[in-house]
C-alpha cells in the first residue's frame with residue numbers, strides 16, 4: 001500500500017488506537033450544564049499544567065482567540081498584534097467583524113518578535129481621536145519560530161506597565177516548550193508553564209501537533225474565563241457531550257508532548273535533505289514547520305512543484321512559500337520520500 005505523506009499541516013493527524021479507546025471510555029454529560037466530567041477534567045488539567053485559575057474547552061483555535069480578544073476588549077478598543085499573527089491575518093478578521101475590536105498590526109522582525117519600540121509607539125494616548133489600546137497579542141511558535149523567552153518577559157512587562165493585558169496564541173505552545181526544553185535541558189511541561197505565565201490568557205490547540213481530532217483551550221483568570229464562556233455561547237461553540245473530544249485532548253496531553261521533539265527532528269531531516277538544491281532557499285526549521293522559498297529564477301515553478309509532489313503522494317502547501325509540516329503521522333521513510341520527490345522534480349526540470 002502506498003501511503004500519502006501529508007505535510008500540509010500538523011492538523012491532518014488521525015487519532016491513534018489508544019486515543020480512540022480513551023475517547024470511547026470517556027464519561028460524558030452535557031457541558032452546557034457544566035456536567036461533562038471529561039470536559040471538566042481536561043479544563044482542570046490544562047489549567048493546573050499551565051498555572052491558571054480556569055480553562056475553557058472550545059471547538060477551534062480561531063474561536064479560542066476570538067473569545068480571548070473579546071473578553072479582554074470592548075467595542076472601540078484595539079489590540080496590538082503581528083502582521084503574520086494567526087489571530088490577525090488568518091481568522092477572517094473575526095475580532096473586528098464580530099467584536100468591533102480594531103487590530104493594530106505591526107511588522108515582525110526576522111526572529112518573529114515585534115520590536116519593543118514599535119509596541120511602545122503603537123500604544124495610543126487616552127484621547128477621543130484614538131481607539132483604546134487594551135491588549136498585546138503574541139504568538140509562540142510563530143511560523144514555527146520559538147520567540148526568545150527573555151523577549152516574552154520584556155514585551156509583556158512593557159505592555160503591563162502601560163495598562164495593557166497580554167494574550168498568547170499558543171496553538172503550538174508545546175512545540176515551543178519542547179524546543180526550549182531541549183535547548184536548556186529542562187522539562188517541556190515546566191517550559192510550557194514558564195512561557196504561559198508571562199500572559200493573562202493563553203490559547204492552546206490540541207488538534208495540531210498534539211494529535212487530537214478537535215479542540216483548543218483558552219486559559220485565564222476565573223473572571224476572564226466566565227466572560228469567554230459567554231462569547232463561546234454566542235459564537236455557537238458551547239458543545240454538549242464534548243467529553244468525547246476532551247478525552248482525546250487529555251490523552252494527548254498525557255502522551256504526546258515530549259514526542260513533539262521527533263517532529264522537530266523530522267523537519268530538520270527534511271531541511272538537510274533539501275539543502276544544496278540550487279533552486280531552493282531552505283530556512284532552518286526551529287520546530288515542526290519547514291519553509292522553503294524558490295529562488296528567483298524558479299519562482300514560477302511553485303505550483304508545478306506542488307502538483308508534481310501530489311502526483312508522487314506527497315502533499316505540501318504553497319500559498320506564499322512552500323511549507324512542510326511534520327507530525328505524528330509521518331516518519332523518516334515518509335520524509336525521505338518527500339525529499340526524493342522534490343529532488344526528482346528539479347532534476348527532471350533540467351531535462352525539459
Ligand SMILES: *Cc1c(COP(=O)(O)O)cnc(C)c1O
Pocket residue numbers: 059060061062063065086087139141169170171172205207216
Ligand atoms: C491553527 C492555528 C490557529 C487556529 O486554530 P483552528 O483550530 O484551525 O481554528 C490559531 N493560531 C495559530 C497560531 C494556529 O496555528
